[in-house]
Amino acid sequence: MERELILRSGKKLAGKNNIDNKNGTTLSNGFHDHKKDSDIGLPIYRKFFDQIVVPFLLILVTPHVGILFWYTHRQCDGSYAKLGMMFTEKSFLSGMYEIWYRTLHWPQDGLCFYILIGYSMWALFLMAVLPGERVEGPVTPKGNVPVYIDNGFKHFVITMVSLAALTVVLKQYGMSPSVVYDRFDEILLILNVFSFIFCAFLYLKGLYSPSSTDCGTSGNPLFDYYWGTELYPRIFNFDVKVFTNCRFGMTVWGLLVAIFALKSYELHGFVDSMFVSAFLQLAYITKFFWWEAGYMRTIDIMLDRAGYYICWGCLVFIPSFYASVSLYLVSKPVNLGPVTSLLICFCGLTSIYINYIADWQKQRVRQTNGECLIWGKKPNILRAKYMLESGQERESILLASGWWGMSRHFHYIPEILLAFCWSLPALTENIMPYSYVIFLIILLTHRSFRDDTKCGMKYGKFWAEYCRKVPHKIIPYLF
Template structure:
């Protein structure tokens, strides 16, 4: 042991082992090891960490997906583990910001992995479907793109929960923190990237606190597990959603304190409104409208619909609170938030605003998709709701 200690330059066994691996590993193995290692780590947490059992909405074929609400715990453990690993690496002169330096390799690997993964999902849906909520169109290209299953599971692991939540929406905040570390290494403390990152981290933390509600959104109840959603979660989210922070690494701006405070306050208010709106809908559904929203009993529309099996069901359409302002007012709060974490760039360069433009198009398009689905599902009940709440996202504008 003493000889090993001296051979490692007097460093501890852990430190020497880290440095030996770091210097002796094949150069091209780092990115695959990091990505696949994280995926394995996320899967272990997803399976082992406890959580309350809850049910998603019933499907058109009468199936009810079942989940384990351990998303917030997985998120906290993951972020804490990242901090601990960063401290350990820094103690031995290493840094996780090598991922920033080699991010092009990360995206290349994720692209290659996702293409193969989506092919696996296509074949699984054709030959080994998890439920009756799926099927094929007869066009293999379309089925590969759109997916063949709505809720695929492999050895009990829900694929969409893993790709959407345990990978995409967890890697996003990890990258935001990593870009802050890189910025600090290059420039010291810069408040524009700090403010942008705080807003993104609060938003993602809020998401995992509310993750059970996400299982009622279009991403889960309408989009199948194919290239469209899985490639987006495995490649687009890591590369694009954190792109503002990546841009700010090389474009530091020291904001005036009052400007920084106003941007941060506006962004935090947007997060609160977004969460408040989701909470209002959740409480109204859980209590069947027997609650108070803005100090009074909410107005609801009891919309009945029929499953493909012929069974009749009922949903509540909330016509109070933020849902009285616009049918998708929560989208406006998300857009305002995205603008707040982008505007610290203080530039006319289009690059950092690309995500905001993309999100605007995405949410407007999603609002139309959602309303088409609701119109088909609820019929005259939806028309009644649209009469009560005439604005789609922004009152008097959209």
């Protein structure tokens, strides 16, 4: 089965951000990742803050995040107010000591190791053997084109069915996959430790054995560890980002939702609030894997190198945080009633549909080179030219019709509404179950700015023209 990077060579450009083509039109030099050249002209204090202070603080603080979510759920009854009171009474350092050394259960046997290793081997096995269409990602500034096998949907369906079958088998012997809930703190500890080691390995690999020419160092080891030294690393022909982002992060999210729902059923029987929340989350994750080839063209893949920033997020933050609503509902069951349950499900499914159609419109226009209809009309498109570092001229189609004519990131709105819908079954006793939707609003708002910056550098005046056609970032007429 073919798994490789198609490398296209060309003369390296001499550090210019804009290049004139044959017709005299100024083209932007495509930009996808951090470069030393991008720091030229920045004040020293800004470079110190961006490349030392921010990475250091995030690497220092983030390992505690998932643990604090677990602790809030298990020891503070899902209340951030109680968590804050604990820190007020004990001081922050004493409180963290209490959590890490007196409350957390450090692995006493190999069970949690076996669970994580077993799932990882299962995921890699399916990545290798499942058939799928060969798809290409966007061309990189170095002229490389990442190639993927689009088998994510098959992987997710087979994995979820296998979990159901495993549950039936284990129940015959008095066991249950819900042991993951019972020992979730041990799993989070193992993932935290592994992510640090894995990111160190990726840092060294990018320096001494990169998978493609899209690699390099900023000269700052701390920043390189945080941001990464490779854009598309591969290990034994396995794409690292596909594994961390999709086969581990997104799939484990779905598995945890199902396992937490199982634990709720074992404790309380059928609870409609858990069913509604789990159903909408699993529907969204299923949609994600159906559309996985499109995800390979998003900013997470195109811009972010494989370093601590993205790998810790997928290996630790997604499992510990994204399924937090289901984690909360295990100990806080709520009876919604059939009418409320159906209404929330309808709103959530409508959000999934709009989000899917928006992504489909963009893919359809690009697949047909603009020769199609969007909302019954010929699409309003802008053909944006840009230049690779090799000197090759490229063209992308920017869509300004359908949902993409309302705002440049309109698809973020249904995604936020969906997250609110699967959080709403927890009602309003605590703010903890709404942590994800609050985080998502901040994340997507920040991402809209990052995307505008990236596209502005990549497309130059074409992006400025596109922004005039579609002036709003996310919310039409407001923002």
